[in-house]
Amino acid sequence: MGTPVDFGHKNYNYYGAYLRKKYDGKRVFKIIVDAGFTCPNRDGSKGYGGCTYCNVDSFTPELSRRLPTMKEQIEQGMERAIKGYAAEKFIIYFQPNTNTYAPVHYLKSMYDEALSINPENVIGLSVGTRPDCIDAEKIALLESYSDRLDVDLEMGMESIYNETLQKINRGCSHEELEKALALANNTKLDICVHTIFGFPWETHEMMLRYADEINRFPQIKFVKLHHLHIVEGSIMGARFKREPFKVFSLEEYTNFLADFIPLLRPDIVIQRMFGLADYDLLIAPNWNLKKSEIQTYIDKTLEKKGVFQGSKYQPLSQFATV
Numbered sequence: 001m002g003t004p005v006d007f008g009h010k011n012y013n014y015y016g017a018y019l020r021k022k023y024d025g026k027r028v029f030k031i032i033v034d035a036g037f038t039c040p041n042r043d044g045s046k047g048y049g050g051c052t053y054c055n056v057d058s059f060t061p062e063l064s065r066r067l068p069t070m071k072e073q074i075e076q077g078m079e080r081a082i083k084g085y086a087a088e089k090f091i092i093y094f095q096p097n098t099n100t101y102a103p104v105h106y107l108k109s110m111y112d113e114a115l116s117i118n119p120e121n122v123i124g125l126s127v128g129t130r131p132d133c134i135d136a137e138k139i140a141l142l143e144s145y146s147d148r149l150d151v152d153l154e155m156g157m158e159s160i161y162n163e164t165l166q167k168i169n170r171g172c173s174h175e176e177l178e179k180a181l182a183l184a185n186n187t188k189l190d191i192c193v194h195t196i197f198g199f200p201w202e203t204h205e206m207m208l209r210y211a212d213e214i215n216r217f218p219q220i221k222f223v224k225l226h227h228l229h230i231v232e233g234s235i236m237g238a239r240f241k242r243e244p245f246k247v248f249s250l251e252e253y254t255n256f257l258a259d260f261i262p263l264l265r266p267d268i269v270i271q272r273m274f275g276l277a278d279y280d281l282l283i284a285p286n287w288n289l290k291k292s293e294i295q296t297y298i299d300k301t302l303e304k305k306g307v308f309q310g311s312k313y314q315p316l317s318q319f320a321t322v
């Protein structure tokens with residue numbers, strides 16, 4: 001499993017171009033690793049049942065136990081990437097669940113093991129987690145890898161509104177994200193935040209304000225923008241089947257991005273613009289297109305509309321009174 005990185009030219013700052021420039025045109029591939037971590041929003045320490053949009057069934061311990069070992073996942077992932085995409089360099093990406101939810105010595109053993117495979121071709125470590133599972137000790141551990149690797153700490157922001165975070169049973173407030181961002185400030189970590197657009201109670205204007213909130217943290221280097229998708233096995237999925245609500249069409253979501261991207265700070269690199277669950281899990285919205293077709297549609301539309309990242313960005317200092 002993994003993610004090939006695309007190449008080309010776009011009017012926004014995108015991850016493929018960033019990596020290409022940084023690694024002299026080498027083909028970089030993310031290798032997704034499921035290390036069998038769980039989540040505090042499922043095991044009761046923060047909550048039960050998980051975030052309402054999350055497919056908790058896919059994270060059951062039974063399933064984790066059936067997973068190939070971490071070594072097998074990485075070796076097989078690298079092999080597929082080399083054969084299928086002529087990959088040359090790799091980023092080890094701890095993705096499912098909360099990958100800092102364990103004591104530091106255990107985290108270290110997992111990261112060390114993963115990074116010991118084909119080390120000469122591994123250029124990065126990427127760790128996905130919740131802001132409330134970050135502390136100074138974990139930041140120091142992640143930073144300890146930064147002398148030889150790029151280390152990307154990816155945290156779920158999801159919404160900037162606590163009311164939304166409560167409604168989706170996130171078990172984590174926006175203030176907790178702010179605290180984690182403060183801990184990561186002035187470190188060597190590359191910080192990525194993950195957002196979800198399209199909660200039915202958030203208006204277009206409310207969603208555009210995410211850009212201001214992201215912009216005010218200089219330590220945020222990457223963003224992953226997602227539209228809300230409803231999946232089987234989630235609480236939201238069960239509710240949606242009983243009482244369907246409006247979700248983005250591809251055209252509507254692209255129009256939203258066309259308004260959002262100009263507001264985003266120009267130095268921020270967009271790692272992802274939409275999410276796509278497996279079609280056998282996806283309830284809505286089903287745009288009935290392949291990932292590459294969705295990306296092409298978005299890019300062509302943004303180009304047609306003359307969208308440039310940061311063209312409407314206003315640094316906070318511009319508003320300062322004299």
Ligand code: SF4
Pocket residue numbers: 039040041042049050051054055096097098130
């Ligand atoms: S989305 Fe992440 S934090 Fe929320 S329940 Fe799922 S794994 Fe846990």
